[in-house]
Amino acid sequence: MAQDLRTYLAELQKQLPDEFVRVEREIDPEFEVTGVLQKLEDRGQFPAVLFTNVRSLDGRPGHSCLMNLVASRRRIALAVGLSPDEYGTELTKRISDAAEQVGETMTVGRADAPVQEIVVTGHDVDLRSLPIIRQAEMDGGPYFTMNLINKDPSTGIYNGSFQRLMYRHPDETGTCMSPFDTWTIVKSYHDRGEPCPVAYVLGHHPAFELAQGIRLPFHVSEYEVAASLLGEPLRLVPSVTFGEDLLVPADAEAVLEGYIPPGVRKAEGPFGEWSGYYSGQRMGEIVKLTVITRRPDPILRTIWSGHREHTTLGGWEGEIHRRVAAAVPGLKAVSLAPSGVGMHCYISIKKRVDGDPKVAAMAAGSVGFLKLIIVVDDDVDVFDETQVWWSVAVRFQADDLDVVRTVKGSIIDPSNVHPTAHSLAIIDATEPKSRPFPTRLRVPLDVLERIHLDDYVTPTTDGKNS
Amino acid sequence: MAGIFWLTCPQCSFRFYVVDTDAGKGYEWFCPRCRKEFPERDGVPAVVNGG
Numbered sequence: 001m002a003q004d005l006r007t008y009l010a011e012l013q014k015q016l017p018d019e020f021v022r023v024e025r026e027i028d029p030e031f032e033v034t035g036v037l038q039k040l041e042d043r044g045q046f047p048a049v050l051f052t053n054v055r056s057l058d059g060r061p062g063h064s065c066l067m068n069l070v071a072s073r074r075r076i077a078l079a080v081g082l083s084p085d086e087y088g089t090e091l092t093k094r095i096s097d098a099a100e101q102v103g104e105t106m107t108v109g110r111a112d113a114p115v116q117e118i119v120v121t122g123h124d125v126d127l128r129s130l131p132i133i134r135q136a137e138m139d140g141g142p143y144f145t146m147n148l149i150n151k152d153p154s155t156g157i158y159n160g161s162f163q164r165l166m167y168r169h170p171d172e173t174g175t176c177m178s179p180f181d182t183w184t185i186v187k188s189y190h191d192r193g194e195p196c197p198v199a200y201v202l203g204h205h206p207a208f209e210l211a212q213g214i215r216l217p218f219h220v221s222e223y224e225v226a227a228s229l230l231g232e233p234l235r236l237v238p239s240v241t242f243g244e245d246l247l248v249p250a251d252a253e254a255v256l257e258g259y260i261p262p263g264v265r266k267a268e269g270p271f272g273e274w275s276g277y278y279s280g281q282r283m284g285e286i287v288k289l290t291v292i293t294r295r296p297d298p299i300l301r302t303i304w305s306g307h308r309e310h311t312t313l314g315g316w317e318g319e320i321h322r323r324v325a326a327a328v329p330g331l332k333a334v335s336l337a338p339s340g341v342g343m344h345c346y347i348s349i350k351k352r353v354d355g356d357p358k359v360a361a362m363a364a365g366s367v368g369f370l371k372l373i374i375v376v377d378d379d380v381d382v383f384d385e386t387q388v389w390w391s392v393a394v395r396f397q398a399d400d401l402d403v404v405r406t407v408k409g410s411i412i413d414p415s416n417v418h419p420t421a422h423s424l425a426i427i428d429a430t431e432p433k434s435r436p437f438p439t440r441l442r443v444p445l446d447v448l449e450r451i452h453l454d455d456y457v458t459p460t461t462d463g464k465n466s
Numbered sequence: 467m468a469g470i471f472w473l474t475c476p477q478c479s480f481r482f483y484v485v486d487t488d489a490g491k492g493y494e495w496f497c498p499r500c501r502k503e504f505p506e507r508d509g510v511p512a513v514v515n516g517g
Contacts (some may be wrong), residue, residue: 138482140498267495267503270482280470280485281495419487 002235003205004114004251005066005299008079012048016084019075021047026061029054029142030134037067037304046071046308050299054131057142057167063131064299070206071309079206080229088383089333095229095318096325099216103227105234105247113237113250120292121240126170127289130254133302136272140174140281142167143271144256145303147201147212149222150185151246153192158247159185160212160222162303165200165256166268171289174268175260176282178411179420180368181218186260186285195259197246198287199239202294203253203301205230215319215367223247241290253301254294258287274310274341277414311341320345320364327363328356334364335382343371343413346382349430357428358402365424368408374427379440391429402426473509477502 001007013020021040027033033051040047046068054063070076073087080094110116120126132142148163161182165173177183189196201208211226227234236247241257248255266286270278303310321334330350337344347360357375364373376382376391402425409422416422431437471489474481475497482498489506496503 138498140496267484267493269484270498278483280483281488281498282485283488283493419485 002251003207003230003232005203005205005253005301008205008207009048009050009066009299012075012078015078016074019047019072021049023049023051024053026053026055027051029057029065029131031137033065033067033133034135034304037307040068041307048075056131057128058126060129064297065131065133066203066299066301067133067304068307068309069301070209071304071307071312073312076206076210076312079210081231092317092321092334095210095214096321097318098211098225098228099214099220099319099322101228102220102224103230103233105223105227105236107236107238107244107247108250110237113235114295115248115250115252115255116237116240116293117296118294119240120294121290125289125292127167127173127292128170130292131300132167135305136278138270138278139272140166140267140269143302143305144173144200144202145305146203146301147209148182149199149201149246149248150182150196152185152218153188153194155219157219158221158223159218160201160226162213163200164271164305165287166271168266168286171258173287173289174266175285175287176268176271176279176411177285179408181216184218189260190262193262195261195288197239197242197259198257199246199248200256200258200287201249201252202255203299204249204251208234208249208252209301213316215316215369223249239291240293248293253298254292256287256289257291257293258289260285260287272306273412274306275412275414276306276341279412279414308338311336311338316342316367316369317345320347320367320370323363323366324349324360328360330356330378331360332378333382337385337388339385340372343369343409345370345373346385346388347373347375348378348380348382349375350378351430351433354433357430358426361402361426361428365404365407365426369410370407370424371409371413371422372425372427374429377430380429388429392427395431396427396429400428402428473506475500475502476504476508476510 048069049067051065054065074084077087077091134142144165159181186196207229208226211222235250237250239246239248265283268284269281273279317336325331332348335346361373380387380391404424406421407424469486470483471486472483478500480499
């Protein structure tokens with residue numbers, strides 16, 4: 001049986017039962033779903049939450065929505081075939097390797113495609129039949145926040161990404177595209193005066209989601225990377241609208257098919273974004289829907305925007321790891337720091353010579369988007385921000401700060417002065433090789449080896465040490 | 467992100483903002499709360515940073 005969202009949920013409940021919550025009470029998609037998530041977050045809790053009785057936009061209960069699924073690196077590790085405890089460098093390398101050694105896709109017929117069990121066409125296409133979540137107060141409407149698929153018209157390479165789609169009409173959504181691969185492909189069609197065919201995937205195995213969030217080179221298909229992360233061929237099926245010209249994931253929960261017409265832009269937004277701020281209402285392209293396909297009882301995925309799962313999905317981390325490893329031999333680990341919502345990157349290396357850290361930083365910076373790169377020695381755990389900033393405190397002087405201006409970035413960053421670019425700060429917080437440097441303190445190793453804590457500290461019955 | 471340009475909905479007074487690179491070009495906006503569509507000139511500019 002092919003892996004899909006359901007096989008993953010079964011594994012999650014088996015291996016990490018404390019990280020899964022089911023909400024069966026009827027709930028409205030307008031603010032109430034995110035209200036529950038906010039209450040959990042206020043308690044410091046970030047479980048995957050399956051709501052099984054969400055009302056659709058036209059008021060009918062009984063729909064399933066899955067939120068917060070990837071708000072934990074442990075759950076992401078589980079999604080790509082690792083142990084949950086391998087959420088650090090093992091996870092980064094797993095993602096990086098998947099981009100290097102892509103997997104295969106296979107095409108199946110409609111009879112073997114769960115996502116096309118129900119096909120809605122023509123005047124029956126009505127997004128109000130779905131439980132589209134309205135997340136934050138100033139949002140311009142209910143939003144999908146999942147994966148848009150399109151295909152380069154010149155090379156035939158598939159591209160996938162996370163794109164927000166705002167409900168506008170029963171068969172129309174708004175879009176907001178940053179100038180990356182999805183936008184490039186849309187522009188290619190529009191430059192020819194043609195509409196861009198698209199498919200929008202509303203739920204699949206989280207390994208599939210992860211692949212869509214990786215900043216891959218243009219010539220690498222997210223479909224094939226998803227197959228690599230899944231560890232098996234990704235099953236595709238011809239779309240109902242475009243046939244073999246646009247293949248869609250056969251094991252998804254639901255797929256919206258349609259096109260982005262040239263020369264049509266309408267108001268979209270505001271929307272609460274990963275930055276924690278609303279991006280303003282703007283003029284953006286639209287998607288005209290032609291078909292909705294789905295399972296009989298789809299579990300619709302939505303990323304809770306601006307919260308932990310929005311930036312934990314560390315796909316870029318793998319791509320940065322791949323690029324830095326190619327540039328610097330001594331790479332140990334890469335971390336996109338949680339505090340930086342994807343824009344702060346910490347890199348540890350076994351430095352050979354002065355200059356290695358800057359090469360590592362420039363390789364990382366080539367993915368765009370990053371605003372702060374800190375390079376540390378390999379004695380520092382980049383997944384522990386306290387250690388990273390200790391290194392900055394004692395191994396760095398501000399005189400050595402490098403700033404690269406007008407680097408292509410996100411259009412969402414509220415601090416940007418330029419609409420599509422920002423500045424990148426590079427901090428080399430490694431010990432210098434060109435002059436003597438003090439030695440880090442430590443207890444003698446031979447003493448640590450003969451000290452056994454239980455001989456000195458006795459646990460008490462309440463779990464605290466005496 | 468581009469700068470922001472605050473508007474107040476002429477129908478329900480909800481305050482929201484548009485990106486300033488699209489502001490001042492005669493576009494039609496809509497209120498996130500009441501869905502009223504209105505030309506920018508009808509949206510009362512709010513105090514910078516929301517007052």
